[in-house]
Amino acid sequence: MTRVYPLLALITLFNTAYAQDQNYLPDAKLTPESVRMWNVGAGVTQKLVHLNTEWVNPYGIAYAKAGFFLTDDSPFGAQLGFRYPYYFTGKDKNGYYVGVYAGHIASKQVDNKDETRLGAGVDLAYVLLDRDRISTFSVGIGAGEELKNREGEVVEHIEPKIQFSYTLSMGLGRK
Numbered sequence: 001m002t003r004v005y006p007l008l009a010l011i012t013l014f015n016t017a018y019a020q021d022q023n024y025l026p027d028a029k030l031t032p033e034s035v036r037m038w039n040v041g042a043g044v045t046q047k048l049v050h051l052n053t054e055w056v057n058p059y060g061i062a063y064a065k066a067g068f069f070l071t072d073d074s075p076f077g078a079q080l081g082f083r084y085p086y087y088f089t090g091k092d093k094n095g096y097y098v099g100v101y102a103g104h105i106a107s108k109q110v111d112n113k114d115e116t117r118l119g120a121g122v123d124l125a126y127v128l129l130d131r132d133r134i135s136t137f138s139v140g141i142g143a144g145e146e147l148k149n150r151e152g153e154v155v156e157h158i159e160p161k162i163q164f165s166y167t168l169s170m171g172l173g174r175k
Contacts, residue, residue: 028058029085030093030129039134041169047107048077054134054169060084060097061127061134065167069107073114079103083125083136093129097136098122105144105163108156117156119144121163134169 039054043065050067066078081101088095105119121142128135140163147156 030056030058030060034093035129035131036171038172039169040172041167043165043167045079045165046163047071048104052167052169069114069116071107071114072109075107075114075116077104077107077116083127095127097125097127099125101140101142105142106161108147110147110155111150115147117144117147123163132171136167138165
């Protein structure tokens with residue numbers, strides 16, 4: 001009889017279904033009918049003048065920026081990010097979006113040469129989004145990597161910095 005109890009427990013365990021009804025994905029707030037999926041444009045992020053591509057999906061806006069810093073050597077810089085719609089304020093899909101970004105966040109002269117700093121951060125953006133365009137004003141806070149000169153002295157510490165950005169993009173293709 002004692003050998004039957006473990007067998008019954010094992011049969012019960014394997015025949016029990018666990019129904020998980022929790023949805024871990026956020027709510028899809030952007031409908032494909034209201035906006036264009038791909039957008040291209042230009043903008044300024046701190047001292048980075050860039051071209052950008054934006055992909056609008058049901059969960060938010062993913063973007064890639066590539067350009068040059070407005071410093072002596074004009075080094076290349078790029079950023080990737082994503083913004084989730086947090087609160088809509090009017091018609092279309094205008095409103096506040098929260099996001100994250102990573103990439104080149106600053107350029108600093110070290111040993112008579114401009115060096116770019118990699119970093120990451122979070123931002124709050126106000127997005128004017130409609131069928132044909134995306135206009136974004138954002139303010140973020142992030143930190144970049146530590147920069148050292150030839151002697152090994154730290155010339156730029158890891159500390160939070162504010163980042164301002166503006167981009168304007170136009171939709172691709174016909175709707």
